[in-house]
Amino acid sequence: MSDSPQIIVLFSGGLDSLLTAKLLESQGLRVRCLHFYSPFFGGEAVAARWRKTYGLDIACQNVGPQFAQMLRQRPEHGFGKVLNPCVDCKILLLREARKYMESVGAQALATGEVLGQRPMSQRRDTLNVIVRDANVSDILLRPLCAHHLPPTPVEESGLVDRAQLLGIWGRGRNEQLALAKKFGITEIPTLGGGCRLTERENARRYWLVLTRLPEPCASDFTLANLGCQFWHTEGDAHYWLCVGRNSADNDLLASAAGPDDLILRMRDMPGPLALARNGALWPEEVLRTACQMTASYAPKAVATGGDVYVRARRGEEFSDHCVPTRRCEELWNEPAWDEIKGYVRAEARERQAAQDAAKEAARAAAREARYETERLEAGQLDTANPQA
Numbered sequence: 564m565s566d567s568p569q570i571i572v573l574f575s576g577g578l579d580s581l582l583t584a585k586l587l588e589s590q591g592l593r594v595r596c597l598h599f600y601s602p603f604f605g606g607e608a609v610a611a612r613w614r615k616t617y618g619l620d621i622a623c624q625n626v627g628p629q630f631a632q633m634l635r636q637r638p639e640h641g642f643g644k645v646l647n648p649c650v651d652c653k654i655l656l657l658r659e660a661r662k663y664m665e666s667v668g669a670q671a672l673a674t675g676e677v678l679g680q681r682p683m684s685q686r687r688d689t690l691n692v693i694v695r696d697a698n699v700s701d702i703l704l705r706p707l708c709a710h711h712l713p714p715t716p717v718e719e720s721g722l723v724d725r726a727q728l729l730g731i732w733g734r735g736r737n738e739q740l741a742l743a744k745k746f747g748i749t750e751i752p753t754l755g756g757g758c759r760l761t762e763r764e765n766a767r768r769y770w771l772v773l774t775r776l777p778e779p780c781a782s783d784f785t786l787a788n789l790g791c792q793f794w795h796t797e798g799d800a801h802y803w804l805c806v807g808r809n810s811a812d813n814d815l816l817a818s819a820a821g822p823d824d825l826i827l828r829m830r831d832m833p834g835p836l837a838l839a840r841n842g843a844l845w846p847e848e849v850l851r852t853a854c855q856m857t858a859s860y861a862p863k864a865v866a867t868g869g870d871v872y873v874r875a876r877r878g879e880e881f882s883d884h885c886v887p888t889r890r891c892e893e894l895w896n897e898p899a900w901d902e903i904k905g906y907v908r909a910e911a912r913e914r915q916a917a918q919d920a921a922k923e924a925a926r927a928a929a930r931e932a933r934y935e936t937e938r939l940e941a942g943q944l945d946t947a948n949p950q951a
């Protein structure tokens with residue numbers, strides 16, 4: 564890793580961020596790529612392969628906690644087509660990138676955005692909002708579409724040669740592919756690097772975590788990525804069960820167990836591992852049905868056609884539950900995205916209405932204040948009784 568990078572490139576692992584890094588390197592700049600990861604996108608594990616394949620200086624940073632907080636508070640600029648808060652995401656990442664840039668003594672940030680490429684976050688007006696809200700107008704450069712934007716302080720300072728930047732526009736990829744060829748890149752990554760918040764199957768899981776847990780944190784969203792997910796609701800109480808689909812899921816679920824979680828497994832035969840979130844606090848009858856669900860995913864248990872034992876373990880403590888293998892889908896289920904989408908949109912409408920009402924109230928207060936000032940100036944207001 565270079566000791567003193569001059570410019571930090573936000574690196575998703577997609578083609579555009581890769582080309583941005585290469586384009587700046589071709590100007591002789593010392594470039595460091597910064598890869599953010601969270602339960603929703605990115606990952607530390609792939610960075611080693613990128614370093615080797617593309618010969619880049621890459622640092623990784625976990626933004627899971629900050630991202631979870633933004634989702635809990637709801638994104639100020641709303642969600643995109645699915646549950647992707649792209650504008651708020653970019654603002655968050657740029658703010659974090661600025662902190663990183665300052666900590667390593669670099670002078671500028673660069674992103675791989677291309678104007679007109681994505682409907683929500685890469686329109687000109689949205690790019691301006693992102694820069695303003697992230698407070699990066701003095702340090703941000705978008706090398707791939709720079710010629711469609713006014714010169715930035717980074718170019719004006721002479722750090723970067725504007726003439727060597729580009730004017731790519733729109734959704735096509737031909738220019739990027741030609742550039743990749745020019746840089747000798749033979750392994751072409753996907754366009755965006757992949758984000759689970761844009762995928763309905765994952766988004767519905769995240770929404771349930773977001774709305775059914777009192778204070779969901781990054782590790783809850785990581786858990787939502789694993790295995791089959793089931794929820795059971797009784798009144799205001801929500802119970803969350805994750806059942807592994809294969810041994811990789813089982814291992815990850817076992818390592819995700821928190822202090823009040825129960826690990827459920829068949830006592831006498833092979834079968835899946837299930838995690839009951841806060842299961843140590845569940846009523847006995849709910850736990851029994853969760854054991855029943857777990858057993859129903861064990862083919863050997865189902866083949867017995869009778870009752871089987873499921874062991875619920877918490878650390879060294881355990882209890883055995885004799886249950887039938889009948890699946891209780893009427894109790895444990897997961898709503899489809901089409902249903903969840905209705906809740907997401909309804910909440911967004913309510914939030915918008917509340918924001919509009921607050922703005923209207925502020926405008927009315929300002930009008931009233933102006934009116935009073937004018938009356939005072941005209942000597943009409945009885946200051947002893949301002950309501951008069």
Ligand code: SF4
Nearest residue numbers: 604647648649652758
């Ligand atoms: S697609 Fe995902 S990672 Fe990309 S900007 Fe949107 S929320 Fe962020």
